[in-house]
Amino acid sequence: MIEFVGVKFRATGKVYNFLTNGIDIDVGEMCVVETERGIGFGIVDTGKKAMADKIFTRPLKQVIRKATDEDCEMFWENKQLEKEAVAFCLKRVVEHGLEMQLVDAEYTFDRSRLTFYFISEGRIDFRELVKDLAQKYKTRIEMRQIGVRDEAKLIGGFGVCGRPLCCTTFMRNFETVSIKMAKVQGLTLNPSKLSGICDRLKCCLTYEYEFYKQMAKYMPKRGQMVRYTHGAGPYRVRDVNYLDGTVVIDIPDEGTKRTVSFRDLEKVK
Numbered sequence: 001m002i003e004f005v006g007v008k009f010r011a012t013g014k015v016y017n018f019l020t021n022g023i024d025i026d027v028g029e030m031c032v033v034e035t036e037r038g039i040g041f042g043i044v045d046t047g048k049k050a051m052a053d054k055i056f057t058r059p060l061k062q063v064i065r066k067a068t069d070e071d072c073e074m075f076w077e078n079k080q081l082e083k084e085a086v087a088f089c090l091k092r093v094v095e096h097g098l099e100m101q102l103v104d105a106e107y108t109f110d111r112s113r114l115t116f117y118f119i120s121e122g123r124i125d126f127r128e129l130v131k132d133l134a135q136k137y138k139t140r141i142e143m144r145q146i147g148v149r150d151e152a153k154l155i156g157g158f159g160v161c162g163r164p165l166c167c168t169t170f171m172r173n174f175e176t177v178s179i180k181m182a183k184v185q186g187l188t189l190n191p192s193k194l195s196g197i198c199d200r201l202k203c204c205l206t207y208e209y210e211f212y213k214q215m216a217k218y219m220p221k222r223g224q225m226v227r228y229t230h231g232a233g234p235y236r237v238r239d240v241n242y243l244d245g246t247v248v249i250d251i252p253d254e255g256t257k258r259t260v261s262f263r264d265l266e267k268v269k
Contacts, residue, residue, distance in 0.1 A: 002053045004060055006046030007033055012153065014172055015045045019062040030067035030075075038108035041067065041075045071109075078107040085137065089116055092132045100124050103146065104154045115142040119151055149174055152198040159196060159204075166203050177201040181209045184216060186240070215242040218262060225268040228260060234268045 005025060006015040018033050025031055027047045033040045053059075067075075085105040093102055100120040107114050114137055118124075126143050133141045146154075153167040167174070182194055182205055196202045220226050220237045226249065227233035235249040238257055247262050 001050050002060070003048055003050045005044050005048055005063065007031060007040075007042040007063070008045045009040055009042040012168055012171060016042075017056070017060055019060045020048060021062040021064070023063050023066065025063060025066055030072065032064045032067055032071055032109065034061040034064055035108075036061070038112040039064070039110035041071065041078075041109040075109065078109065078111065081111075082107055085114060085116075085133075088136060089129075089133060092129055096129055098124055098126075098129060101151075103151050111139055113140045113142060115144055117144050117146050117150070117154065119148065120145060148198045149200055152196065157197050159202070161204075165197070171203060175203065175206045177203060177205050181205040184209060185212045185242075212242050215245070219245070220247060220262065220265060220267055226265040227268060229264045229266065230260075 003020045004017045005020055007018050008015045016035075023031075025044055025048075027044050029044050031042060031044060033042060065071075082105045085107075086102060089105065090102055093100060099122065100118045103117040103119060105114060105116050114133070116133070124143075130141050130143065149167065152165060153171075156168040157165055159165055163169075177200070179189065179194075179201065182189060182201075185205070185208065187194065187205075194201055194205070219240055219242065222237055222240055224237045225234040226237055226247070228235060228249065232253075235251060237247055238250050239248040240262075241247070245262050246259050247265060248257050248259050249265075250257050
């Protein structure tokens, strides 16, 4: 049996498991850990668990220590250095005429590696840029290409709902989003209304999709003919509300419409 905790390095980043190494550490505490990319600084997101080591496909790295005041100070110094690195890199990108959009920079905690995140439509020759960066910062330089959804997650912002972006507040992974999800939920297929600030389909289209998909199996479709168990028929379906399970049907004899439960309707074959 091994004892481990879950640690994350960004507010909405993935949670990685690390051996506790005999250290008594709780959720919410900052710690310094050993990672494949160097020494990292993170926060404990999930408490101690004990499981057989066979469940893991590869050996876990370990927690080195709880973060000290000096560690926290160095972490914030790194954040300031990252801002300066972005400004310096932007100047060099312009000087070299590279067709790329620089998004962010990130130091490992021990400053053994400096990673620059960028967006580009094509391949970029970084050789001269990396030489300039390596000469300036005297550390290993990594250029990592990301997508526009990753850019929104890194930078943050507000959605059309007026709230902070889901990807910067609680989402840890991006789910596949398709236009079919909007169709099933009866949304207007207007790209400007269905797209987020990243210019991709909104992640929130996935939140209620499974519920709508299940309800669509039992509820009639708009324009379909149905029979009402408490009246004659058949009647044509004018509208469907999946959330409360009601259906609006036209009553031609009365020249009106009526809202009824889908459970009181039978589909006309």
